[in-house]
Amino acid sequence: MYNNRLFLFSGIYCSRSLSNLRLTVPRAVRVGHSVTLQCDYDLEEAPLYSVKWYRNSDEFYRYVPKEAPPTRVFPLPGLHVDVSVSNAQKVTLLAVGRPLSGIFQCEVSADAPLFHTEIKSAPMTVAVVPDGVPTINVDKAGLERGGPLIAECFAPPASPAPNLTWYVNDQRVPGSTSSSIIRDTELLETANSRLELTGVGGSWGAIRLRCEATQFRLYRANSLVVEVKPDTPQPASVLLMGPSTNGGGWIIPSGAHLFFVLFIGAIW
């Protein structure tokens, strides 16, 4: 009996076997939009037993050709499967809701006797895209007393909060993508990033500030460029000091000695 099985085992293993599972799931999708999740595989004439889709650990769709009907859907918050276009390789979700965000997994099994199985998983986030562009507030009141130039960037509410990146004279400020986040009652998040430029007082050239907000590949927007000018401009060189983790300063090609610190808040 077992010898027989072993023979079958090696025979199927070498010639007819499930392999090369490819899972295609977008990293993010807009809330309310439709999305098709693709799971491709090579069976090499091995019979298919089942294709199972999970969100986190919950099965939400399966395709078992021997069952009638072959497809079955299990409810999840924010899930609406379009069964008419879903099959053994893909599942189409209509009007995705925010609770659906999570790890999506495709598990394919060949039929008896071996039930060879492959699994792949990928994260997908159902996102609320910001409505509008980020805005900058500049406070240079402290400059006259030798204090810092303070700038703050706010992105419109979104889920999850977009990443914010500062640009000073069109140069990206390293390590400035983190930001503090405030959650509102609809669980939307407002990203906020604060930039402090110290040692600006006295002699410096015009500084152009810009803030960029990005959310996956769904959203990328820039604030208006804010130009901060001294009352009596004088030529000099500018040294930008990045955040302490950066380990050193970098020169920007415009003027005055300018020490630069980025403050990253952590208000949750």
Added chain:
Amino acid sequence: MVLFRSRRFLVISRILFLVLDSLLEFADSAAKDVPLINMQVVAGDPVYLPCDISTPDPHDQVLLVLWYREDLGTPIYSVDGRDRDFGLAERWSDENVFANRAYFMPEKQPAELGVDHIRESDQAVYRCRVDFKVAQTRNSKVNLTVI
């Protein structure tokens, strides 16, 4: 002889491929929250790996139970009751893993896979997958440590 060698090479390369593949698989599966039970067993003793096959709906039925060793793409033990009563289901045990040391006990609460004479090489994470006719598939894991 040449034929034998090439077949062996094929098998070895297939095993390497499986190991690599399963490493990725394991990294993948770490993110989800399938229930996990930790069990310790002394080498040489028997162990009973739990696997809940109870049906939420009395009209539903268990079709198939598959046991996987996390690092193998093929189940190491299966109970196939798709075209017969589950009590008469066809059982299969991988010769290279538990072979005839394993026996499934569906009547236990919860059901268990008994494995006699545990070896050090049996230390692994095992996954039990229960396929029902109607209900959602149920997965659970046992992290088996051999002392």
